[in-house]
Amino acid sequence: MSSRLGGGRGLVVLVAVALALAGSAAVTGAIGPFQQPSGDEVLDRVEERYESAESITTTAAVTIENESASTTATVEVAAADNRSRTVVTHDGATYRVGSNGSVVWAVGPNRSAAWSADDLAEGDREAVARPAGPAGVTSSEHSERLSRHGHPTVNASNVTATLVGTPSVDGVDTYEVELTHPEADGSTSLWVAQDDYRVVRAVATDGTNRTVVSVESTAFDVSIHDSTFDPPTDRVALSTFERHDDFAAAQSATDLTLPRLDGTFAEATVTVRQGETIVAQRYVTDGGNVSIVSTTAADRFDRLAENASTTTVDNRTVTVSTAENRSVAAWSEDGVTTAVVVEGSTDRAIEIAGRLST
Incomplete structure (x- = not known):
């Protein structure tokens, strides 16, 4: 100690x-x-x-x-x-x-x-x-x-x-x-x-x-x-977790097509848990950190619906919400939910969502 x-x-x-x-x-x-x-x-x-x-x-x-x-x-x-x-x-x-x-x-x-x-x-x-x-x-x-x-x-x-x-x-x-x-x-x-x-x-x-x-x-x-230290097998399935320092490595580690931001790539994590994939990318921009989450878990952002509104970005219906001092813009296509998480206003989250490329 x-x-x-x-x-x-x-x-x-x-x-x-x-x-x-x-x-x-x-x-x-x-x-x-x-x-x-x-x-x-x-x-x-x-x-x-x-x-x-x-x-x-x-x-x-x-x-x-x-x-x-x-x-x-x-x-x-x-x-x-x-x-x-x-x-x-x-x-x-x-x-x-x-x-x-x-x-x-x-x-x-x-x-x-x-x-x-x-x-x-x-x-x-x-x-x-x-x-x-x-x-x-x-x-x-x-x-x-x-x-x-x-x-x-x-x-x-x-x-x-x-x-x-x-x-x-x-x-x-x-x-x-x-x-x-x-x-x-x-x-x-x-x-x-x-x-x-x-x-x-x-x-x-x-x-x-x-x-x-x-x-x-x-x-x-x-x-x-x-047995005290073993996971309860009836409720827990083994997950995989990988951390990557560049975009190409993160993309090669998943079958999901990952969006990309015109900022400085910091890191990404690729998690597969109970058959669902969660990829979290982090970028550094002039306005602060930006996280981009891509996941096949349909319920990942369900809690955002409580105080959410909707808007249209690139012909997509985007759900916009706030959580503490962060704003989230999320949408789903072809079984994959994508979410942009920013420090700041919902306007910034929407603006970042419009800048993503694949």
């Missing part, structure tokens, strides 16, 4: 500690008690406790709130070696994501998929399944903050860890450690059990939002059945 539990930046979801640190050597001995250790010493002992465990299970309640909204999710984690499973229950829905070392999988209320672990970069694995943020906290902001937790951009070596007290939390004697960073807004406070250095509580602020993580239970070196 060289990032010191998220580097003190932003919202700390403590169950990620189990995912990051599970699986190394067996525990070689109990950690002896120390009187009034420093903040750095507490974090070092937390790191040792988690890194030395052969397996970890933990359950936590995670609440994200701001002045106008609040949302709570229950998060359950099981991890052993290079295998893990996370179950998130949020707003009446359950999301599951896991890996058995060779396959990364996700199951949500409406979608499910699995990928070869070799096909996915670390960031892609973590973005597979996330619940939405609370009303008033947009899902993109929510995802960004969770990503920032997992991969802090601040220099962890500049984190200041200060022991500020030894309070009791739900009957557990703890060390309270405050983490701050000169480049980061807000702070993070951890409450660590004095007897075995497990984290029992965390509170983090970033200037706008406050996250409270209440760890309800943590168990080290427990027996976890191998």
Whole structure:
């Protein structure tokens, strides 16, 4: 845990500690008690406790709130070696994501998929399944903050860890450690059990939002059945995932005829999931990033119909909608749906749609 539990930046979801640190050597001995250790010493002992465990299970309640909204999710984690499973229950829905070392999988209320672990970069694995943020906290902001937790951009070596007290939390004697960073807004406070250095509580602020993580239970070196980490075969079909750095390579990887934009090609991903193909291209233009999605999945953009209007572009009927700070122009032809996603107005999405060529 060289990032010191998220580097003190932003919202700390403590169950990620189990995912990051599970699986190394067996525990070689109990950690002896120390009187009034420093903040750095507490974090070092937390790191040792988690890194030395052969397996970890933990359950936590995670609440994200701001002045106008609040949302709570229950998060359950099981991890052993290079295998893990996370179950998130949020707003009446359950999301599951896991890996058995060779396959990364996700199951949500409406979608499910699995990928070869070799096909996915670390960031892609973590973005597979996330619940939405609370009303008033947009899902993109929510995802960004969770990503920032997992991969802090601040220099962890500049984190200041200060022991500020030894309070009791739900009957557990703890060390309270405050983490701050000169480049980061807000702070993070951890409450660590004095007897075995497990984290029992965390509170983090970033200037706008406050996250409270209440760890309800943590168990080290427990027996976890191998099937825990396997995808549910009745709901998940193995998907393929490829990333390409030029248009020609992306086009050669799919039978779909891909549209092209007169901008700078950045990258493309080609995914085949449960028999459906999804190709996402990204271009850089003077007006910002542009994403072009081509897919055989007919329901991919159904949710846009709630606030959509229609227009005509190149004799096509185009559905135009907005989602957060992005605008989407989408149409279907010959069983393939094409969507232009831009940062900005619907007029720009329509203008970009008219510039595509094949």
